[in-house]
Amino acid sequence: MTLSPVVIRELRALEGARLWVDAPLAPFTTIGTGGKADVLVTVVDTPAVVATLKILQEHAVPWVCLGAGTDLLVADEGYRGAVVKLDDAFHYAEGMPDGDGCAPDRVIVTVGAGTLLARFAAVAAEAGLAGLEFACGIPGSVGGAVATNAGAYRSSMAEVVEAVELAGAAGASWVRAADLEWDYRSCRLPAGTVVVAVRFGLAPGDTATILERHRAILRRRRSAQPRGVRTFGCAFKNPSGGGAGRLIEAAGLKGVRRGGAEISRVHANFLVNLGDATTADVLALMSLMREEVKRTAAVSLEPEVRLLGATFPWEPSGADPGESPAADG
């Protein structure tokens, strides 16, 4: 699908939205592969998100929200539709304690969905707010972390989010976290919505102790995960009762390459772009990992990474080429 000039004209006329027609998506993802989107719309505030989604809905244009691109694999053929991205104006934190007076039991902080989760975790630690230690090494945005229920070391977003502000074609409103469907590495947001802000409920704590927990988690990550490489983190979810990485390693796949992509020698559930990988290379390795784990351990691995603009090779063809149901318009 190529967007009609009418849609482009209407989007261009919007206040608070910037357009990039035929936008390459690889630079917006940490793995750095894949093709172009018909249009990338960068929005500066919530009314602009609503107005953009209204136009896309009226013209039945498929769309997806892009966060920090740390959990996304874009098809080499690109994405036929619009990619909506929150601008830097969505990087903020309101309600941080000012250090005066007695701390309440729970501090509510409102954070823009574009804010990097790990950065907010660091700011919260410095302010003596506990609960986000698990997030200190997770590189995504706060909005993406809600959509994927990001987590580590047995904690996840579901435990610290009080409410989420969702924008859709009809407007924006706050939804209680308890009213959303949280699951392992997913949160089912109402169809056609973008997370624009998140209210965290954090507990007062001792900064030095919280920072020590951060350091311990970062040390653990550094010893177990590849560093300074292009990757989207874990390719597959951990099946119940075990780690996907261990199963892939036991299948003898560490270091295996296809084209410019490699199964990390450090952590077998990480795929690395060695420099000139294509998404086809990455998908070929994901298929191999799945097949070999099925053959050697009788376990069916499910992808953790979201594939945009295509279906995974093992999925029935004709399935809706996909993105996260969480954010799909």
Ligand SMILES: Cc1cc2nc3c(=O)[nH]c(=O)nc-3n(C[C@H](O)[C@H](O)[C@H](O)COP(=O)(O)OP(=O)(O)OC[C@H]3O[C@@H](n4cnc5c(N)ncnc54)[C@H](O)[C@@H]3O)c2cc1C
């Ligand atoms: C080195 C590395 C380590 C990682 N470690 C972890 C880890 O320990 N635990 C973990 O859970 N993940 C981990 N990840 C994956 C990733 O960081 C998380 O899933 C992160 O929360 C994704 O956020 P993002 O902003 O990058 O989302 P994106 O990758 O941009 O998008 C992911 C999904 O979220 C949707 N989305 C993004 N923003 C919004 C929004 N504002 N509103 C609605 N939907 C939205 C997208 O449409 C897409 O479906 C790791 C990734 C890397 C590269």
